[in-house]
Amino acid sequence: MTTRNKRSDTKFLMQGSILAMASIISRIVGLIYRVPLTATIGKTGNDYYGTAYEIYNIILLISSYSIPLAVSKLVSARMAKGHVKDANKVLHGALLFAFITGGSASLIVFFGAEFFTGSLLKTPLSAIALKVLAPTLLVVAILGVFRGFFQGLGTMIPSAISQIGEQIVNAIVSVVAANILFSYGKKVGGVLGNVKGYAAAYGAAGGTLGTSTGAAFALIFVMFIYFAFKKVFKKMMQKDKHRNSEGYNEIMSALILTIIPVLLSTTVYNISSIIDQGIFKNFALYQGHDANAISESWGVFTGQYKVLINVPLAIASAMAASTVPSLTAAFHSNDDALVKKQINMANRFVMVIAFPCCVGMMVLASPIMQLLFNDTEKSSGLMLMIGGCSIIFYSLSTLSNGILQGLDKMTIPVKNALIALVAHVAFLFLLMEVFDLHIYAVIIANAFYALLMCFLNQSAVLKYSGARIDIKKVFLAPLEASALMGVIVYLVYRLLYGLVSLNASSNVANFVACVVSIIAGVIVYFVSMLLFKGVDEETLMKFPGGTKLCSIAYSLHLLR
Template identity: 40%
Template sequence: MMSEKNGLVKNASFLMMATLISRVIGLLYRSPLGVVLGTVGLGYYGYANNVYVILLLISAYSIPMAVSKVVSERLALKQYRNAQKVFHGALLYAMIVGGVAALVAFFFGNYLLPVNQQQALLALRMLAPTIFFSAILGVMRGYFQAHSTMMPTSISQILEQIANAIVSILAAWLLIKKFAVDEETHAIYGAAGGAMGTGAGVLTGLAFMLIVYAANRKSIHKKIARDKHTQEESMVGVMKIIFLMVTPIIFNTFVYNASSYLDSKIFSDILNMKGIAAKVVSGQWGEYSNYYITLINIPLALSSATSSAMMPEIATRFIKNEYKEANEKINEGIQLTMFLCIPAAVGLAVLAFPITKVLFPSSGTLSGQLLLAGSITVIFSALSTITNGVLQAIGKARIPLRNSAISLVLNVITVAVCSFAAPQMGVFSVLIASLILAVAMCVLNAMSLKKYLGHKNDFVNGYGKPLAAAAGMGVVAWIVYYGLHLLVPIRIVCLGVSVILAALVYLILYVIVTKTTVEQMRRFPMGNYVVKVLRILKVFR
C-alpha cells in the first residue's frame, strides 16, 4: 500500500481531478455540438482532428513530459541557471517545430486527409495555428510540472476546456447560419466552427500559464541569482540535449498515438474501395471518434495525469540510483490509476447503452455497441500510458518507441485485414485493432521495465483487488438500472441512481477487499470526502 508521505499521489490526485473535470466538460458539450454539426459534420470534425493530433504529437504533445524530465533533473542538483536555459531552449524548439507543423497542416492538409473526406480540409486549416500555440503551452506546463506543482497545469486544463466548449458550439452555429446553403456545407462549416473552439481553448490555457509565470518570475530569478553552480551549459549544448531528449519522446508518443490517424485513413480508403458510401463511413467514424472515444478518454486521461506526475519523481529517484524507491513509486502510480480505471471500464460496459442515450440523444445504437465492446481497452491503454512514462523518465525513451512501433504494426495489419476481408464490420475493425495495440504495449513495456528496473507488477493489489470490487459494483449497477427502469422508465433518473449506488458499493467493496485505512484513502482523489461518506456508512469508524 501507499507510504505515509507521498508527493506523487498528492500531485497525481490533484492533476487527476482537474483532468477529470476538464474531460467531463468536454463530454458534456459533445451532445449539443453533435446536434449543431450533425453526424456527417462530426465525421469531418473527427477526420480533421485526427490529422491535427498527429501533427500535434510530432510538435507539441510530449513536450510537457520531456521538459518536465530535463528541468527536474537540473532542479534536483540545484542547477537553477541551467534549468532556466533548458526552459528557454525548449521554447525555441517548440516555436520552430510547432510553426513547421502548423504550416504543413494549413498548406498540405489535403494530402493528409482520406481521399473521400476532403470536406474536412477547412476544419483542419482552422486547427493549424493551434498547433503552434499548443507547443508553447506544452513547454509552460512541463516547466511548472518539473517544480512539482500541478496546480498551474490543472487550472489551465479546466480553463482551456471551458473556452473550447463555449466557442466550439457558438462558432459552429454562427458559421452554419452565415455560410451554410445545403446539407453538405452545413457539415463543412459546422466542423470548421468546432475546430475554432479548440484554438480558443489553447489560447486561453496559454494566457493563464503566462500569467502564472509572470507572477513567479521574481522568485525564479532569485533562485537563479543564488545558483553557485560553476559549470553553466551553453545554449548550443542545451538545444542538443533538448533535441536528443525531446525528439525520441515525441516520436515514441507519435508512434503510439499514430494509430488513430492511420486507422481512420486505412478504414476510410478501404471501405471507399469496397464501394461503401462516403457519408456512411463518415457517420460511423463520427460516432466512433466523437462519442465512443470521448467517453473512454475520460478514464484514460487519469492515467496520463498519473504519468505526468510520476515523471519528475521517477527521474529524480533514478538519477540518485534509488531503484527500490522508484519501483515503489511505479506501483503506487499504477494502483492509483487502476483504482479509478478498472471500475470505470466495468461501469462503461454494464451501462453502455443508457450512457450513450443520455449523453448523446441524437446518436444511434452504434456508439452503445462500441462502448460495450471496447470499454476493456481503458485498462490496457491506461497501463501502457503509465509504463511509457516510466521508461521515458529513466532515460529509455527508445524502448517504448520500439514497443510502440511493434504494436502499431499489429494495429495497422488488424484494421487493414478486417476492413478488407469483412467490410460489414464497419468501424468495429478499428476498435479491435486499438485493443490489440494496447495489449501489445502493456506486455512489451512490462518486459522492458523488468529488464531495466527489475520491476515486478503487484498484480494482486494493483489489478486483482480493484477488479474484484468492480465486479460486484457492475452487478449492482446493472440490477439497479434495469430494475428501476421497469418502474420508472426515465433513463437519466435510472442512470443517476445506478451510478451513485454503484460508486458507493465499489468504495465499500474496495475498502473491504484491500483493507485500505483512513489515512491511505485520504490520499486518493477526493479522499477526504470519500472518508466522510464511508464513515456515514459505518465502513470507517
C-alpha cells in the same frame, strides 16, 4: 520508509491527483459540450471535426507534443542537483525550439489542408476546420514549454488550472461558433448545391475555433503565472553557485536528444488513429459500403465513442505526466526504494479508476449513448460495449510509457509501439477483409493494440526498475469490486427503467435509471474496494478529499 521518502511519496501522488482531477474535469467539460455540438453539426459534422483533429493531432505529436514531458524531465533533473541556472536555460532553449517547430507545423497544416483531408483521408470538406486549427499548433507548442517547466519544478497547479480554463473557454466558443457557422454554411451550401455538407463543414470549423481560443487563453494564463513567479526564480538562480554551468549548445543538444525518443514514441503510439481512418474509409469504400454511412460510422467513433473512452484515460495521462519528473528525480538520486514505491502507487491509482469505468461503460453502453447523444442506434452502443475493455489496456500502456521515460529508457517505448503498430495494422486488415466487421474492426484492433503495448511496456518496466507489482491490490481487488458493481448497476438500471417507463417516455426513464444506477455503482464500488482490501486508510488519505473519504469509511465501520 524514511521521512524524505514519505514526503516524496505523498507529494508525488498528490501532484498526480491534482493533474488527474484537472484532466477528468477537462474531459467531462469536453464531453458535456460535445453533446450540443453533436446535436448541431450531426454525425457527418463529427466526421469532419474528427478528421481535422486526427491530422491536427498527428502534426502536433510530431511538432511539439513531446515538449512538455521533455522539458519537465530536463528541468526536474537539474533542479534535483540544485542547478537552477541550467533549468532556466532549458526553458529558453525549449521556447526557441517551440517557435521553430510550432510555427513550421502551423504553416504546413494551413497550406496543406486540402491535400491532407482530400487526397489522404477522402474527406475534403474537413479542410475548412483544419485551417482554423492550424495556428493552434504554434500556441500549443509555447504553452507546452511553460507547462513542462512548472511540472519540472514539482507543481502541477499551473498546468491543472490552465487545462480547466482552456476547456471551459473551448466549450463556450465551440458551441456558439458552431451554431453561427452552421447557419452560414447552409447559405454557402445553398449557393454551391450541397447544403448538408457545407453546413456540417462550417459547423465543425466553429468547433475547432473553440480549440484555438481555449489554447490562447491557457497560454495567457500560464505566462501570467510565469511572470508573477519570475522574481522568486531569479532569487533561486542567484543562490545557485555551482560552477561549470551548461552552455546553450549543451542544453539544446540535451533537449533534442530527449525530445526525439519521446517524439518517436508518442508519434508511433498515437499514429494508429490516423492509419485506422485511412484504412477503414478506403477499405469500406472498396467493399462497396455507402459513403454517407461510412462517414456517419466514423463520426460516431470519433465524436461519441472516443470522447467517452478518453474521459477515464485522462487519469493515466495525468499520472504519466506527474510520474516522469518525480521518477527522474528519484532515479538520478539513486533512490531505488522510492522508484519502486512510486511505480506501484501510480499503477494502483490508475487501476482503481480504470476498472470501474471499463465495467460501467460496458454495462451501460447503450443507455449512456442515448442519455448523452440521444443516439438509440444499437450499433453505437455496441461500439462502447466492445471497446470498453480498451480503457484498462490504454491506461496501463500510457502510464508505463511515462514510467519508462522517467527511468531514462527512452527507446524502449518506441520499439514496443512499432511492434504493436505493425501487429495492429495486420490485425485490422484481417478483420476488415476476412470478417467484414466494418467500424467494429477498428474498435477491436485498437483494443488489441493497447493490450500488446500494455504487455510489452509493463514487462520492460518490471525488468528495468526491479519493481514488483502487488497483483492483489493493483488488479484483483478493483476487478472483483468492479464485477460486483457491474451486476448491481445492471440490475438497478433494468428495474428502474421498467418501472419509470410505465408512466414516462423512454428518454426520461433512461435518464432516471442511468443516474440512479451510476450513483448505486459508485457506492457499491467504494464499499467493495474497502471490503476486498483494495484501498486502506493510508491510500485514501493521499486521494483528493481523502479525509472525507476516511471519515465516511469509519462511520460505515469499513475501516478500523
